[in-house]
Amino acid sequence: MxxxxxxxxxxxxxxxxxxxxxxxxxxxxxxxxxxxxxxxxxxxxxxxxxTKVAPAVIVGGGRVGRALQDMGNGQDLIVKRGEPVPLDFEGPILVCTRNDDLEAVLEVTPKSRWNDLVFFQNGMLEPWLESKGLVDADQVLAYFAISKLGEPPIDGKTDTNPEGLTAAYGKWAATVAARLNAGGLSCKVLDKEAFQKQMLEKLIWISAFMLVGARHPGATVGVVEKEYRSEVCSLIVELASAAAAEKGLTFEEAMEDRLCAYSRAVAHFPTAVKEFKWRNGWFYSLTEKALAAGKPDPCPLHTAWLKELKVV
Structure with missing residues (x-):
């Protein structure tokens, strides 16, 4: 040898x-x-x-899709934009597209294979998934960073969660975790309730850090954590309270510390308010619902800063 x-x-x-x-x-x-x-x-x-990484269909050839392919054994099938997802390819269908492309992905996927879809997207997918009858769809929270196409991913392990934060839920969760492990990444397999809490935490992270960063042009995630921590922590607390009330759940304590620790692990990330419908838009929908019912805004700071940036 x-x-x-x-x-x-x-x-x-x-x-x-x-x-x-x-x-x-x-x-x-x-x-x-x-x-x-x-x-x-x-x-x-x-x-x-x-050699035990199960073959998969990978929808999307961007940074995440390419990285997942590199973790495989050469038997994966890459499906690019507009190409059909095959009916006879057994195994998971790893969806690594932008959120706004999800409708198109469903259109080219045989309905009999929808239960094999595994969504890697950031943000709040629940309303969209429910509208498509995919309430129990497989999802992955990808807490890893890929700087450029073709570069190896960097695991988002932090000083508060050294075991890693990436998590998967659903029937293909263990298969996805095995693939990520083969690529040197951590991945937990969670039940639906635990996954939902982590999904909401990541939604809060991306919504809070992107919005605070946008208020300070040029600020990276690391700059927000270091120089504007009081702002972002105030927003995290507000969004967490609104999410907990809406979903009827209780988050683990010290969320601000966990999310700031993750920000230090991916300090180079740029900030911008984008994919509004899938991120900050969910919290703003809670605001609109409350105001329409004559109740106080559950996210007043969030609303004020969105208006300041003319996002709403």
């Missing part, structure tokens, strides 16, 4: 089984048959695991 191949497998073992560490280098193992024989089963396990 060549040294570079052994090194690659050595890296795989540390990714898949962090508690297994090799006491010597690949070069030393090759020159010491007894030691090599001792650790051969571990390398065999790593190599076997690497």
């Amino acid at each position: 060549a040294i570079n191949s052994l090194t690659k497998l050595s890296t795989s073992t540390s990714t898949l089984w962090p508690h297994l560490t090799l006491p010597t280098s690949p070069k030393t193992l090759l020159s010491t048959p007894a030691k090599f024989a001792k650790y051969t089963p571990i390398f065999a396990m790593a190599n076997t695991t690497a």
Whole structure:
């Protein structure tokens, strides 16, 4: 076995089984048959695991779609814009498009395969999914960053959540988690209630940090966390309260700390208020509903800053 191949497998073992560490280098193992024989089963396990990534249809060839393909075993099928999703390709259909392209994805997907769709989008998808009869659709919260097309993803592990924040829900959740693990990324498999809480937290993160950043032109996510923390934390608390009341749930304590920690992990992200319908728009819909019923605005700070930026 060549040294570079052994090194690659050595890296795989540390990714898949962090508690297994090799006491010597690949070069030393090759020159010491007894030691090599001792650790051969571990390398065999790593190599076997690497080949168990289930083939998938990947809709979208952007940064996320390409990264997911790179984690596969060469048997995935990439479906580009406007191309039909095949009826006879078994396995998950990983949807990695912009939110506004989701209608088009459904149009080219046989209805019999809708229950195999796995949505990787940010934002609030629940109203749209419900309108399509996809209440229990598989979803993934992707807490990893990909700077450029073709570059490896960086896991969004933080000092408050060193185990990682990426999570999956649904019938293909374990399969998706295995693919991400093979690519060196963390992924938790959650039930629906736990997933919904994490989905709302991420929605709050992207809505709060993008809006505060837009108030300070040129500010990255890291700048917002460092220089405008009081602003963003006030907004996080407000949005969390509104979301909890709307959904009838209770968030875990210290959300501000968790979301600020994630912002430090992806500090280079630029900020802008975009995809309004799928992000800040959900919170503004709570405002509109409350005002129409003669009740106080549950998100007054959010509303004021949206108006300040002439978003609404």
